[in-house]
Amino acid sequence: MNVSFVAIICYLLGISAVVGLNAVILVWLERKVAGHMQFRYGPMEVGPHGLLQTLADGIKLVSKQLVIPDKADKPLFLLAPVVSLVPIFAAMMPLPLSESVQAWELNIGLLFIIALGLLNTLGILLAGWGSNNKYALLGGSRAVAQILAYKIPLLISVMTIIMMSGSYSLRDIVLAQNHGWYVLYQPLLFIVYITAITLETNRSPFDFSEAESELVAGFHTEYSGMGFSLFFLAEYSYMFIAAALASILFLGGWQGPWLPGPVWSLIKIYGIIFLLMWFRWTFPRLRIDQMLSLGWKILLPITLVNFLVTAGVLAL
Amino acid sequence: MMDCCHIREVVQGFFSLLVGMRVTMGNMFVKPHTVQWPRETAPLPPGFRGHIMMLPDEITRYPKCIACTACARNCPSQCITVTGRKPAGAKKKLADCFVLDFTKCSLCGICVESCPVGALDFSRDYALAAYSKDDFNRMNLLEDLVSPF
């Protein structure tokens, strides 16, 4: 780890820029995708085709008062969005966009990102508990209930990939796909993985912790202004990380003909994000117990069987 | 056997999701139905019921209203106030004050139908906006017409 202090600062600044820009683009993209799937245009007023709408919204949110409920647990209430957002800066460090564009080549990068991803749930739980609101509490408890249901299939599918590539390093995993992307070998696992990251990023059809027709706004019911926008930022950044992992694990990361590596990476990442948006604007929400049985009764057996079969094939 | 059914169910369920995704993807290639107001406007139908207005007589440009108060009496919301006088030398009464409280009006059109001389009609004015309520709770409908008084 011969990364100098200055380099870390530079990378953090770069990551902040990626986080901010990514959120601006994704919010705009989400609204455009939603609009066009629903016979609407989406934002059109601020900037060409509403490109600057997110910026305008961001300025509005920042300038708003942060209302703290009287009976809320103030430290937790204020800490929750921060707990949600901060791990993202760390989690983005080991993500390679190409062979050379990577903040920190970490030999256990995959585990590092997955471990930090759990902190998002902690943020949601803190928000739900600290708000002292029944809807928020239900949202927070739902987020915790769903962790196990998706983390175990997720981890097993990641383990399968690790077994195939023989490395925890994201860079090595991509390089191991020189002869063929893993999605070609493991299409079923790819579907499971996409389902799991939909769950992980709390997006419809699994947006239990903020189910707006049931829990008003779930864990962020009481948040306004900056607190709310931090959660928003965190949500879209987690989407970016999850999609980047999916592209690295299954779609060969930056590999692709003609175009340079980072472009391929971004195309794949945003392709997967578009898929997640497509899910969101198509499906109704599951019920919480149905999600649990989906996780335990469908995803887990698939990944386990797949794991054993892969192990057997590799051993031969 | 149970497991076989279970797997088939899962696979069928998965394909039903793809069918739904096809529909939303298809939607993306349909031209949006939004009308970008105010740059575009939707056509107003011929029978559009805006707030009521006074019709002038074709020749004299005086209001046709004869101040019979049929509209005011039939109005379910009591939002019309009308008074009339007889100008010197005229046979009929003419309205000298016709005030509509548009904040109460439910746009049912009973006043227009009950008018015996056809002095009332719906305007096609739909983009109503004002800074205060006063602009609408005392709308003087005789304003634009030539007064006989």
Next chain:
Amino acid sequence: MQVNNPLQQALNSVGIEYRPTEFPNIGLHCSLVLERNQLEPLALSLSRAGFFIETVTAVDKVQDGIFECVYFFNHYDEALRLLIRIPIPRSHPVQSSIGKIFPGAVWHERETAEMFGIKFEGCPDTRNFLLPEDADFHPLRKDFSGVL
């Protein structure tokens, strides 16, 4: 009329004569004026015959000094709208509840109770319903002026 009319059977079983009315004119198949104590057995027999409760309401006949409790029943298989009127004195407005027989009647009775000030004895829930919780006026009475 048919003999196997469920309404006829239900009425006969509690000893009430079935007299159909002219349906197209007033929209009813049968209209009865009953005593207060006749209601509960009739409701039970109507329930057994498969009738459903349409509504419970009242009419304030202020000149006669009575409230008329009005019950509407109908049948799902054939249209047999039955209207039951029960006059109760305005000075002592008490009526027995059929909420135990038709659970849906509870809401109608609560509404009637607060609107007319009729007390439904045995109604499982007597809180105010559509009016504010603390309202103690009865707006549908004819002598209610709207001024408190």
Next chain:
Amino acid sequence: MKEQAPTYTLEQIDEENFALNLGPQHPGTHGVLRVILHMDGEYILYADPILGYGHRMQEKVAENMTYLQVLPYVCRMDYLGALSYNLAWVCAVEKLCEFEVPDRASVVRVIATELNRISSHLLWWGAYLLDLGAFTPFLQAFTDRELILDLLEYITGSRLTYCYFRFGGLPSDVDDVFLTGVRDFIEGFRGRLKNYHDLVTGNVIFYHRSADVGVILPFDAAGYGLSGPVLRGSGFAYDVRRHEPYSGYDRFDFEIPVEETGDCMARYNVRMAEIEQSMNIIEQALNTIPDGPIRSKVPKIIKPPEGEVTMAVETPRGELVIYIVSDGTKKPYRVKYRVPSFSNLSIFAKLARGQLLADALAVLGSFDLVIPEVDR
């Protein structure tokens, strides 16, 4: 009034449980309905609906108005099926005063009311899916609903709270533009309805959210006085249009869709089938629409004879009964609206018991409630 708490037993309620105030401002309750839920985690132990936030005392209002003046007010109760209410009131007064209605007017009334029914069901379809967490169906339904609103606006002049029918007929005739517009709409909509089924009906998530949720047993239906699609989902083929035909519904050939299971899925299927039946009715009406006058001679001031009248109409939500007592003056002596949503909602407390919160909202959505109608 003396207050007495409900005598239901809440044996499971202890300090582990909590009360959740659902509404009156909640995205899942479609209006100002408030339900106090006593919950154990996500499970509902006991639900207590509290009404009256939109109460306007419609019945007293009607007592203080002439028969004509009540007309625009009835439509304000059910803003989604306003023409059914409009029709109920004019039919009731016509029955009371024995006015004639010309054939053409009756048929146009049927066309307009059925269009209104389709638009109401479409809105329900979108809103129900919104309750289940899907957003696109809502706007998918709205794009088609807009077309209906355009058609109805063309004849009635307004888009939501229509006040189109008059005693003895209609205020204005319909022209060919409207009739061909309706024909075109039905033709196009039949094709688009397939997309609706692809997007939602076959969807496995939707199926699991709706099937076996909120089952209404046939026994309960009569006890709670259910009607409309909520009832027909439980196996009763009761439809006022068939049982007590009004406005010439007996001339049309249509089926009453019935499902046996009584769950949310059954109510969904009934409504989807009803949209198709309504289209059949409209098509028949378009083919048989006679020429002739649209309004019979009716006195300017309506003064019905002393007496009373009961008029039942099938609104998109169920059976509406209007009961008018006339004392021979210009104003009704007593008006009672028996509204379908009121009775349909009354079974909710029973169904919600022991359900998950998400299911309870699905049940609420499947009832297709219009709260101003419940509150009147």
